[in-house]
Amino acid sequence: MPDYSATVLDHFQRPRNLGDLESPDAVAEVENPACGDRTRLSVRLRDGRIAEARFRAEGCPAAIAASSMTTELLLGKSLAEAAAIRDEDVAAALGGLPRNKLHCSVLAEDVIQAVIEAYRATHGR
Numbered sequence: 001m002p003d004y005s006a007t008v009l010d011h012f013q014r015p016r017n018l019g020d021l022e023s024p025d026a027v028a029e030v031e032n033p034a035c036g037d038r039t040r041l042s043v044r045l046r047d048g049r050i051a052e053a054r055f056r057a058e059g060c061p062a063a064i065a066a067s068s069m070t071t072e073l074l075l076g077k078s079l080a081e082a083a084a085i086r087d088e089d090v091a092a093a094l095g096g097l098p099r100n101k102l103h104c105s106v107l108a109e110d111v112i113q114a115v116i117e118a119y120r121a122t123h124g125r
């Protein structure tokens with residue numbers, strides 16, 4: 001097992017906001033082309049801000065922890081604020097990732113961008 005931070009292990013062992021939202025405002029799924037790991041994110045907005053976020057991930061501990069942390073980072077954010085979240089932000093919130101696992105947080109950034117695109121495709125900009 002790589003040298004994961006206590007926060008990564010916590011989110012891996014006790015993922016936050018796990019599952020799928022019923023009738024979400026937007027849902028998106030992305031795959032990491034490097035390893036085939038996948039994550040799906042569904043969100044619901046209220047008054048222009050993300051009020052609920054849920055994820056399902058098939059992947060390594062870092063991918064699961066990054067997806068879990070992503071749902072926490074998204075709560076309360078506008079879409080513009082959410083769009084500004086980078087993979088480095090997710091990794092930093094997790095207390096860092098081992099060098100050979102940094103790419104796992106890219107999945108989080110990709111799924112945020114994808115769910116925002118999905119939302120704008122159905123609800124307008």
Ligand code: FES
Binds near residue numbers: 035059
């Ligand atoms: Fe695939 Fe971590 S090894 S996302």
